[in-house]
Amino acid sequence: MVVDSGSTDGTLEIASRYPNVEVVYRRFDSHTAQWNYALDQAATPWVLTLDADYVPAAGFKDDVARAVRDPGDAAGFEVHFRYCIRGRPLRATLYPPRVVLFLRHRGRYVADGHTQRLALDGRVDALNGPIDHDDRKPLKRWLASQDRYADLEADKLLAAPAGSLRRVDRLRRLGWPAPLVMPAYCLLVRGLVLDGRAGVYYAAQRTYAEALLARKLLRRRLRSGMGDGDG
Numbered sequence: 001m002v003v004d005s006g007s008t009d010g011t012l013e014i015a016s017r018y019p020n021v022e023v024v025y026r027r028f029d030s031h032t033a034q035w036n037y038a039l040d041q042a043a044t045p046w047v048l049t050l051d052a053d054y055v056p057a058a059g060f061k062d063d064v065a066r067a068v069r070d071p072g073d074a075a076g077f078e079v080h081f082r083y084c085i086r087g088r089p090l091r092a093t094l095y096p097p098r099v100v101l102f103l104r105h106r107g108r109y110v111a112d113g114h115t116q117r118l119a120l121d122g123r124v125d126a127l128n129g130p131i132d133h134d135d136r137k138p139l140k141r142w143l144a145s146q147d148r149y150a151d152l153e154a155d156k157l158l159a160a161p162a163g164s165l166r167r168v169d170r171l172r173r174l175g176w177p178a179p180l181v182m183p184a185y186c187l188l189v190r191g192l193v194l195d196g197r198a199g200v201y202y203a204a205q206r207t208y209a210e211a212l213l214a215r216k217l218l219r220r221r222l223r224s225g226m227g228d229g230d231g
Contacts, residue, residue: 003038031116035109047104055132075122076102079129085198092190113156114149154216179211
């Protein structure tokens with residue numbers, strides 16, 4: 001099943017080549033609503049949820065079949081990702097593992113900043129993976145997406161009690177420390193300097209995204225007079 005929100009590329013033409021593909025249309029308003037709409041259209045007990053820029057590794061289909069055939073007491077299965085720059089896998093990424101296979105009646109998506117997070121009732125096991133995350137957005141679209149994402153992330157970080165946030169999100173909530181440490185963290189701690197230009201490009205992307213978020217946080221604090229407190 002493909003949930004289309006008015007694509008203007010070759011998505012629908014490609015999907016029409018496959019008799020087992022069903023296309024449903026929903027105007028996009030949020031990631032959470034879009035993914036829950038997809039769940040509501042599904043009729044199978046298990047669902048496999050993939051973004052359009054996910055490329056499963058060889059053997060992934062068999063791994064999924066084994067998990068569905070003998071899940072034990074697991075309600076879902078997560079997978080790790082390899083981030084790709086123009087098709088070249090990096091040795092590390094900040095992209096977290098994600099539950100991609102789960103029992104439909106046990107899961108529902110909830111808003112989590114700029115994206116959606118699966119709230120799953122039950123134990124999570126792991127698939128072998130990995131899945132390549134090969135995002136090839138044009139730069140103009142990527143920049144526009146980051147601006148929109150930063151607004152949603154800033155709203156999330158400022159609305160949440162500080163104690164409820166993960167350590168990394170508490171650092172991001174402070175503002176400027178995150179973009180200052182991001183280049184060294186990506187290139188040296190995660191070793192992306194060894195990936196050459198692709199690693200530097202990824203580090204630059206993440207630094208830009210964190211700097212944009214820091215700017216959004218600062219503007220909100222200046223408008224509300226929150227200062228640097230928890231607000």
